[in-house]
Amino acid sequence: MFLANFAPFLFFSAFVLLLLVTLSAPIIDPIYLFRLSASVGTTGASGKGGINFGVFGYCISDLSTTILGVDKTSNGRCSKPRLGYTLDSNVSRVLGTSGITDVIGRVTTAVFILNPIATGLAFIAFFFSLFMLRKGANGTARLPSFLTFGVGVLAALAATAAFVGNIVIVAIVRRRLRDDAGGAVNMTWGNGVWMTLAAMVALWLALIGAMCGICGFGGHRRRRTNTAATY
Numbered sequence: 001m002f003l004a005n006f007a008p009f010l011f012f013s014a015f016v017l018l019l020l021v022t023l024s025a026p027i028i029d030p031i032y033l034f035r036l037s038a039s040v041g042t043t044g045a046s047g048k049g050g051i052n053f054g055v056f057g058y059c060i061s062d063l064s065t066t067i068l069g070v071d072k073t074s075n076g077r078c079s080k081p082r083l084g085y086t087l088d089s090n091v092s093r094v095l096g097t098s099g100i101t102d103v104i105g106r107v108t109t110a111v112f113i114l115n116p117i118a119t120g121l122a123f124i125a126f127f128f129s130l131f132m133l134r135k136g137a138n139g140t141a142r143l144p145s146f147l148t149f150g151v152g153v154l155a156a157l158a159a160t161a162a163f164v165g166n167i168v169i170v171a172i173v174r175r176r177l178r179d180d181a182g183g184a185v186n187m188t189w190g191n192g193v194w195m196t197l198a199a200m201v202a203l204w205l206a207l208i209g210a211m212c213g214i215c216g217f218g219g220h221r222r223r224r225t226n227t228a229a230t231y
Helices: 002-022 089-095 099-112 114-133 142-181 191-215 219-230
Strands: 034-042 045-053 058-060 063-067 070-074 185-189
Touching: 002 114, 002 142, 002 191, 034 142, 099 114, 099 142, 114 142, 114 191, 142 185, 142 191
Parallel strands: none
Antiparallel strands: 034 045, 034 185, 045 058, 045 063, 063 070
């Protein structure tokens, strides 16, 4: 019954990870799905900056520019948190290209919605899994295990789809950068992608614990032991 008892911890861990990813930039700037950075320069002038992209928006880092040997720094800012965000002209100015802003605005809404959905389902599965710790007369908690397994499957599938979707978005952005920016803009993976992966793994492992609760592993051994003791 160890896996069944350990399932609530796994569900809670997955919920926390997915919640942090959902609250990524612009709400929690250090957590992001991918980052675009660029260094652009012309005769007598140069500049560099970066943008962290999250589920509900993005954060522009401080923009450093040098004009005729004079350094100037513009303070960064974050967009307003909302699903299906659009990129303003400041993004194009920082990256030095406008083609990439269109593709980001189109694909993020449909895919990033999976992150908050997976977060909600993981929390519901965690809530049901707490009742698995209360054993019945046969040493198991099968009804809570059934509920936990059912919602847990949905949460695991949503987290898997969110992880795959995040990977696809980064791949699309990388390809457009290669075509439009000609290597002037660099893309790096964000920690939010790997947090989603960890949550996905935790959810699938937690489902094994819920299955143990359904099958009553441990309860049958306890009944056999009690029966043998009566003789």
